[in-house]
Amino acid sequence: MDIRCQNLIGGTFSDGANTLPNLSPADGASLGTRPDSGRDEANAAIAAAKEAQKSWAQVTAPARGAALFRLVRLLERDQEKLARALSLEEGKILPEARGEVGKTMRYVEFAAGDCRRMTGITSESEVGGTLGMTLWRPLGVVGLITPWNFPVCIPLWKIAPAIAAGNAVVLKPAPETPATAHLIAELCLEAGIPEGIVNVVHGDAEPAKALIESPDVAAISFTGSTQVGLMIEGECAKRHKRVQCELGGKNPLIVLNDADVAMAAAACAKGAFGSTGQRCTATSRAIVQSGIADEFVAAVTEAAKAVRAGHPLDEATTMGPSVSERQLAQVLKYMEIGKGEAECKTGATRLGGDLASGYFPEPTVFDHVAADSRIATEEIFGPVLSVVRVDNLDDAISAANGVRYGLTGSVFTNNLQDAFHVVNHLETGMTHVNNPTIGGEAHMPFGGIKDTGVGAREMGPDAWRFYAEEKTVYINYGGGARKGNLF
Numbered sequence: 001m002d003i004r005c006q007n008l009i010g011g012t013f014s015d016g017a018n019t020l021p022n023l024s025p026a027d028g029a030s031l032g033t034r035p036d037s038g039r040d041e042a043n044a045a046i047a048a049a050k051e052a053q054k055s056w057a058q059v060t061a062p063a064r065g066a067a068l069f070r071l072v073r074l075l076e077r078d079q080e081k082l083a084r085a086l087s088l089e090e091g092k093i094l095p096e097a098r099g100e101v102g103k104t105m106r107y108v109e110f111a112a113g114d115c116r117r118m119t120g121i122t123s124e125s126e127v128g129g130t131l132g133m134t135l136w137r138p139l140g141v142v143g144l145i146t147p148w149n150f151p152v153c154i155p156l157w158k159i160a161p162a163i164a165a166g167n168a169v170v171l172k173p174a175p176e177t178p179a180t181a182h183l184i185a186e187l188c189l190e191a192g193i194p195e196g197i198v199n200v201v202h203g204d205a206e207p208a209k210a211l212i213e214s215p216d217v218a219a220i221s222f223t224g225s226t227q228v229g230l231m232i233e234g235e236c237a238k239r240h241k242r243v244q245c246e247l248g249g250k251n252p253l254i255v256l257n258d259a260d261v262a263m264a265a266a267a268c269a270k271g272a273f274g275s276t277g278q279r280c281t282a283t284s285r286a287i288v289q290s291g292i293a294d295e296f297v298a299a300v301t302e303a304a305k306a307v308r309a310g311h312p313l314d315e316a317t318t319m320g321p322s323v324s325e326r327q328l329a330q331v332l333k334y335m336e337i338g339k340g341e342a343e344c345k346t347g348a349t350r351l352g353g354d355l356a357s358g359y360f361p362e363p364t365v366f367d368h369v370a371a372d373s374r375i376a377t378e379e380i381f382g383p384v385l386s387v388v389r390v391d392n393l394d395d396a397i398s399a400a401n402g403v404r405y406g407l408t409g410s411v412f413t414n415n416l417q418d419a420f421h422v423v424n425h426l427e428t429g430m431t432h433v434n435n436p437t438i439g440g441e442a443h444m445p446f447g448g449i450k451d452t453g454v455g456a457r458e459m460g461p462d463a464w465r466f467y468a469e470e471k472t473v474y475i476n477y478g479g480g481a482r483k484g485n486l487f
């Protein structure tokens with residue numbers, strides 16, 4: 001792959017002031033280049049978006065939906081190309097990349113359908129001859145700041161509802177994954193989404209800050225780390241700017257004594273080691289009742305040892321690399337911390353040999369981890385599982401909730417009451433029963449609580465409402481002056 005990624009501003013592709021290489025995390029191979037833009041490019045994109053949005057807001061919602069349906073068909077046509085680019089630059093294995101692109105089509109399709117469901121309310125008024133109703137109006141220009149770990153689906157699960165609601169967007173994708181953002185930009189243009197409605201500015205923090213600070217950007221939708229998200233939330237609050245942040249996680253999978261242990265261990269391994277542990281919904285803690293703990297740890301350790309790390313395009317590979325040297329360094333740091341805090345069952349090293357030129361951590365299981373230790377409470381974002389042993393359900397809930405994060409969690413049990421006890425008491429935005437912690441569907445809300453989530457949920461039937469303002473209208477159809485209490 002050799003893609004010269006460019007900014008898309010007002011329908012024109014251009015290089016930024018500076019250019020940086022895009023390198024594969026699997027072996028350091030060159031994948032092309034990307035602009036390293038600053039504030040000037042971001043401000044130019046905001047200006048283009050502001051101009052274009054005026055006419056987009058006049059396009060009817062069903063016609064905006066038709067453009068999104070055309071985008072779905074193009075995503076379908078190019079799904080293999082997108083999946084390979086994603087796999088090469090982010091490092092997830094090809095089947096996972098194909099899965100991400102497949103899900104993305106469902107998100108865009110759902111937002112396209114929403115364009116015929118943007119209904120408000122109608123109501124009788126207190127006053128005779130008057131009708132009350134609400135309409136949804138776009139916000140204007142929206143800034144989208146996204147991470148590298150789902151570089152196809154997260155940009156599009158924001159772009160689609162934002163433009164469905166009549167906004168223009170400026171996407172600032174993660175610097176680690178520019179090629180997928182470039183391909184998305186090309187497809188948006190080809191789909192006939194008017195020039196200036198989808199703008200893309202590559203770079204790191206500087207162009208993102210321009211979006212946050214610009215008075216012409218009405219809202220920010222951010223997905224990324226809690227550290228950056230909390231800062232963005234504060235900056236938006238100062239400017240009275242609408243903001244939505246989906247941030248870090250430390251997702252627990254609870255296994256009770258009556259669970260199907262083999263099923264729980266398989267789900268746990270999928271959540272912990274799949275996508276190299278770089279899913280926001282990854283399982284990073286197994287909270288296991290003592291009666292089945294030994295059996296569970298043996299099964300999950302065996303699963304970790306069976307993971308085959310390698311080049312993400314190689315069919316035999318079941319785990320690709322960490323996305324970057326920085327990310328690998330973070331994972332290795334926590335492996336060292338873990339060795340001092342708990343019992344290492346397997347892993348806790350960087351893989352070498354044929355894989356030495358890539359950023360490959362070894363799938364790792366720590367056992368007898370204290371619920372309040374660093375490896376059990378801080379986000380690692382790598383294939384590292386901490387097993388916390390507990391005596392009973394209450395201890396499991398209290399261990400699970402003893403972190404600042406609250407994205408997702410799951411419980412494995414055959415007892416309905418216990419399952420609902422966890423559903424009701426787990427401090428997460430999403431809870432699974434007898435399922436892995438990972439996964440999300442287009443028509444279901446997605447997001448977290450506590451330090452994981454701020455603002456409206458993404459996906460689901462209300463996703464587009466974050467990008468719209470509800471206007472209340474009273475219509476006097478009775479003729480004559482309005483009567484009654486006008487307070």
Ligand code: NAD
Nearest residue numbers: 146147148173174204205208224225228246247248249280
């Ligand atoms: P990150 O916070 O480092 O970067 C995210 C985006 O913010 C990137 O586009 C980056 O360029 C930009 N950015 C960085 N510093 C900035 C600054 N000072 N001001 C403005 N923008 C800035 O996160 P990441 O490493 O790309 O992604 C991994 C993180 O994302 C993990 O913490 C993960 O849990 C989280 N995540 C959460 C969800 C969710 O839905 N909750 C989904 C995916 C990823």
